[in-house]
Amino acid sequence: MSTVALPTADLQSLAADIVSRALKAGASDAEVTIREGDEFSTTVRMGEVETLKESGSRGMGLRVLIATPNGHRVASTSSSDFSTDGVEHLVSGAIALAHVTSEDPFAGLADASEFGKLEGDLKLYDEDVYSLPTAERIEYARRAEAAALASDSRITNSDGGNFDAYTGRKVFANSRGFTGEYRASSCSISATPIAIGKNGEMQRDYWYTYARSLKKLDTPESVGAEAARRTLRRLDARRVKTQQTPIVFAPEIARSLIGSIFEAASGDAIYRGASFLAGRLGEKIADSSVTVIDDHTIIGGFGTSPFDGEGLPSRRTVVVERGVLTNYLLNTYTARKLGMKSTSNASRGLAGNPGTGAGNLFLVAGSTPPEEILSGVQSGLYVTELLGQGVNLVTGDYSRGASGLWVENGQLTYPVQEITIAGNLQQMFQNITAIGDDLVFRGAVASPTLRIDGMTIAGE
Amino acid sequence: MTLPPSPAEDVPQHKKYFLDKFGITERLLERCLGEALSAGGDYADLYFESIASTAIGIDESLVKTASQGVSAGCGVRVVSGERTGYAYTDDLSPDRLLRAARTAALIASGPAKQPVQGFTQTKAPSLYPAPAVDLDSDLSAKLDLVMRADRAARAYDPRITQVRASYSDELRRILIAASDGTFASDTQPLARLNVFVLAKSEDRTARGTSGGGGRVEIDLFQTEKTPEHFAREAARQAILQLGAVPAPAGEMEVVLGPGWPGVLLHEAVGHGLEADFNRRKTSAFAGLIGRPVASSKVTVVDNGIMPGRRGSLNVDDEGSATHETVLIENGILKGYLTDKLSARLMDMPYTGNGRRESYQQIPMPRMTNTYMLAGDDAPEDILRSVKRGLYAVNFGGGSVDITSGKFVFSASEAYLIEDGKITAPVRDATLIGNGPEALKYVSMVGNDLELDEGIGTCGKDGQSVPVGVGMPTVKLDKMTVGGTGR
Incomplete structure (x- = not known):
């Protein structure tokens, strides 16, 4: 291994240097991502320290594009080796790989005019x-x-x-002048x-x-x-009979449903027809009380960033407005496939093509206190935990393990477990009959309490 | 330190790899272990890892994805009583390694201890090929696999509208040295081919997925587990789903097909038998050794020494040989899966199940290949015995709450059984049960044990590791099926 380290104090210069090496090696365009991080974690169990972990690491990724008569060939490499040799392998490997991929008429970086970033302190770091x-x-x-x-x-x-x-x-830099x-x-x-x-x-x-x-x-x-x-509150849980009842989703559970809307509205699933929301833009896909927003610009937000995974400025996108699907969530590639503009939703790992990622994603709060939602339920389930995956975004079929509390005459009663709840997301979103006023961001995705009717509980 | 000379031709030069590439000498290993125990502690180990990976993907009949990655690093662990200190570095220079060792050492507070003098190389089998060169040598062969998968899936039926296929492999080299004298190294290949398709009819869209692989070389995909095999399987599932009816809801008889449905065992009992949960008494299986936890027809093993399997390992990530461990024998709980820490603290046999996702992670007890042994029943007889129930043959993932014992797994291909006959295919549904109870309802066990194709990835505490599962056809007299139908 070469021990000649590149100057890494300035990662932006390193990124720019790798971009220019890639262009010299034959790339028409190139993008470089560099990440470094430090972590600390400790677990105390029964009053005693059980684990203590402290460390840091870094990695870099290069994506190259080679222009051809009918589009671009694209490939990527990643490495944790920041030596001169490491960078040379990163570049030569990516160029060699790109020659074996197909020409894709939709591949290519965004236009130079589209790049940009939010200015000012976004309060992401303390x-x-x-x-x-x-x-x-x-x-x-x-x-x-x-x-x-x-x-x-x-x-x-x-x-x-x-x-x-x-x-x-x-750090992100590309060959069209963006560095951030x-x-x-x-x-x-x-x-x-x-x-x-x-x-x-x-x-x-x-x-x-x-x-x-x-x-x-x-x-x-x-x-x-x-x-x-x-x-x-989970102790001495019972099972309940198989039945259809209203189901009230606690906020920390309801947020997974909002995540499903995002995934189903992501460009990648849409252009393939791999989503129950494909072709539904402009249509009513949820109850008219439902508005869902993906906002990457909230100061200090868990899902905030100054620019997306391709160097486009972060923005706020209304996904569902009063029940109508108003936007797909797009990166540059999926936008081109659909003949639309990117919504700055590109996500990016060190290797591979950009994906689609959510920012601060939430369902806009209603005006009903959660207690009032519960008090409107004669007999039903308040869900506090979901188990397993069980969501098919192609068909919308939804079936997951659940536990929670039984609601009787508007009151929480005994805990229930070892049951499933099932339905289809297409009907479930139409059947949202109450939205709580309790929207709190405990992570990047948030929802208030939701009541959904017409689902099936499977139990005894 | 003295390492036994290894036979020149049949053992890959793992130790030499880290010496040549990163300058890791025996003297340096000793210094780092000494530093790690500089504040006391009962045990320390070093885990060096170097990974090279490749991924190729075809999508809309275009090769849109080609990527390669390399990473390397070292994790240093110090154990003091029940406490673990951990630090890692991706810079393998001596000063960074020593610094990581000093950081991990902070978990202990006492007089310095000395590592055992002299290392003993773990005697390990050779369960999988150890390629002399990196797997990235033959790109065109990998491209050919995904292109063949694309063609075969499209040729299966005109209703197949989308095909994505991917091939990915990695070559992981590890070297482990511990203060108890353990020394081990291994070169671990892992490859996988996946196919995802969509089928469209006038009013429905459905998906199908298939895939497989293991610790194998690429020729397995060219001869036995061909792209056509996986592509047809994915296409078959998608076409089938176009005609699926809603799954039933409620408790009923359930027959699980052979192979991948063994994910039931992984969730229902496997996780609950990992020793860390039982040491802390947080598992629903804590204190049940010697007690019945399944019907007497049920025997379940975890077996890390199956050649070429996705969950197999010559040595685990603590440098010890892996084993075949009996977990449940004729319904009686026999033992737990242990790593070094839990075996020592619980005074239990060490089963070689200490695994970690990467050098950045602390090892813990994990499964390898977990399966139920075959019984006597013919699969046809099992199906014939069911009045009304569900026959589930393919699954997505599963999940378990090891404390309450509740587990789920999601069927992606299942059929109604009516009067002993398989009738309509049903749409996706989750099955739920209680780990220590579910297997007590096993009333018939088939003679057709199969292992899965090699697709399983198990997650625990944020760490993912490749695993295998398997099972013969099995009948459970009752289980809850989470559909929407009658």
């Missing part, structure tokens, strides 16, 4: 996530777990309390207590707080107490 000494970070994890264990005598065991911190830097870089940070505290019920059966649940800055985290005590509350 170095305070690393400001605490290790002992205090361990203390956060310990306090969260201790609060859960102290909540109730039925909580006798634990999968631990955690504190995690991450900082990362992402941003840093991001995050930290979280979580607790996973285990409780034992009357018949000796165990249940666990968890809760967390997640933020870009230490200052914005909830206290470890509140995390532990909430984790305990969620675990205890």
